[in-house]
Amino acid sequence: MTDVRAAIARRVALPLTAVLITAAALLWHRLPVPTQIYTPFDVHGSLGNAVRGRALDVAVTKVRVAPKAKFALGRYSSSTVSAIGTWLVVDATVSALTSSELVSADLVLGGNTYQQALRTPMPGFGVRVDPGLPQHGYWVFDVAPELMQPAITGPLQVRVWAGGDERLNDRLVIDLANRPQDRSDIIAVKPFEIGPAT
Template structure:
């Protein structure tokens, strides 16, 4: 009798173990960011910052103006196509670097390009919003720049986190989410037709808007 019931009981316990394993939260799900979704043109409010993505521009090349100490102007080519996300970002409670930007695509995640160069302690010759320390009550309009394959444009989503470059230095390891941070995901509304048009009309010598 005991033997007859042992097999079904073993199967039930095995099924329960599989269910518990499948239901176990990953580290990122358990401790990762609280996500708020948004759309192009709409302001999304998080506890520490707000963001409104206004426009998406594409470029084959970006013009870097003349820099300090005699640095000459440059034309920077993209490996694929530059995606310039123009947005207005504001800190709500305390000074912030809202610098942890990401472009989520069907090809994977892309982070702000490092192709714009740097002038040492002065930062890059073109200032994107990732280098701006935001002050409460003082919105800043500027851009984040990504270099992606043209095929990655369709369905792309822009992600922005409140991870602070001074308060959460370890958060810059891309596979180590900062616990309980706030993150905004903005659907850029790029359809297949939009992606083709953005690729076809990508600008040459595009001048990035400086934060204003």
């Protein structure tokens, strides 16, 4: 009887081991990778509406597109800068909710992610945003002109987060109505303002 049980155990052990190894391999390949574990929590909104996260409140007011931008440097001076592609300027109001925050943003357009342009003579927002003092400013992106054609499908979103590291933080994802409305030959860009809207 013992020999019969041992023979059955040997015959069952090999297929059972193969099934367990296969199940473990399938489970291993379905586990999240670190970039999925530490991904930010997206809070979605749209152009013209305020979007509130844990640390920031952002309202995008308009989107402007032009090959050149005229940046006001002071009361009587300005600088006109041509884009390598096309300037896409996102005008917004940003408010900190609980503490002073650094604000970071990028743009998703047609599957590409764009960082803010570094060729602008002035920053679009101050170094930090303080509670109770909203900032009215802009983010400027130099984007590929062919992606701005109406026939191109894909997202047009600005993503905003507090601080430099977006891991395990909330990120405001604002849909820019899929196509910018204001197109011109040159965009006039004012310096950012701090305080209530005038």
